[in-house]
Amino acid sequence: MSRRFLTKILTNKETTELDYIQEIDEDKYISIKKSIGIVDEVHNSMDLFLILQNNYNEIANFQETHIEKFIKNINEPLNIHKDDYTRLKIEINRVLQNYLSSVRMFVDHCDANLNRRFGKESAEYLNFKQTLSKFYDNNFEYRFIYKLRNFCQHCGLPVSDFSIDNYQDFITLELNFNSEYLLSEYDSWKADLKKDLIKINGMFSATKVISNHFKIMFLISQKIHSLYEKIFLGALTTLNFHTKEHRDEFELIIVTENNSTTESKNITITKFPFEIIDKFIKGIC
Structure with a gap:
């Protein structure tokens, strides 16, 4: 039979000891574990959005890291070396693939978590x-x-074209999608998107599309946080209530003794998300 204890970790230069404070009954442990699960779930959605944001930033910084370097090597805009352009095209499609994957991962995980947490009809x-x-x-x-x-999974590289403006003092280069290419290579666009692409009828800026899309993803992330807000703050309040009396300079954990005997102990450790508790709970409790 398992026994659980609220425990301090006492450390010095030579040793680490566990100082049991009090035993935790099953109801309290279930309450604590449920609250930690909610905090972890919200924190996971934040991490997924940060991955998405980092992939977006890599695309946003592409102008400085790749395009400007590419432009500096252009002596004659109408005579760009094919290998140079191929490398540029491959690199933008690589970072775009990362962005697309992180978008799907973020949306799918949040969908599954919200469904599991609140219910499909909630x-x-x-x-x-x-x-x-x-x-x-x-x-x-x-x-x-x-x-x-x-499209990327079944057909190929979506950023297929570029356009150059050659001004008197500088050159600009824009990486583009091409609606004609997208329509010809993929026959599974939904009807509304097919109409969109037919209406565009040619090249359109990849950078502008992705920039506008990320603004939408930011709003979706904010919406998800608002849906979790009540139970998230409730979970932090619960964890703070169960631990605030015993918090000091030592780390506080839960130790579970599993089938322990007088000769040996098999333990598992549950950590509290104190960094998040301290960040959000001030002014609330």
Whole structure:
């Protein structure tokens, strides 16, 4: 039979000791574990969005890291070496693939977690699905990026063209999608997207599409945080209530003794998310 204890970790230069404070009954442990699970779930969604944001930043910084270097090596805009352009095209498609994967990962994980946490018929989950539907219906960039990952998986590299403006003192280069190429290579675009691409009829800026799409993803992330806000703060309040009396300079954990005997102890450790508790709980409790 397992026994659980609220425990301090006492450390010095030579040893580490566990100082049991009090035993934790099953009801209290279930409450603590449930609260930690909620905090971990919200923190996981934050981590997934940070991955998405970092991949977006890599695309946003592409102008400085790759395009400007590429332009400096152009002596004659109409005579660009094919190998140089191929390297540039491969690199932008590589970072775009990373962005598309992180978008899908973020949305799919949040969808599954909200469904599991609140239920398929809950107001929170339906609010989330309605938010996605609204952005899909009202924003070409969201519709396009949503399906572009399928294009990449089945057809090839989506950024296929570039355009150059040669001014008197400087040169600009724009990496583009090409609607004619996208339509000819992929026959599974939804009807609304097919109409969008037919209407564009040619090249359109990859940078602008991705920039506008990321702004939408930021709003979706904010919506997800708002759906979790009540139970997230409730979980932090619960964890703070169970631990604040015993917190000091030593680390506080839960130690579970599993089938321990007088001769040996098999233990597992549960850590508290104190960094997050301290960040959000001030002014609330």
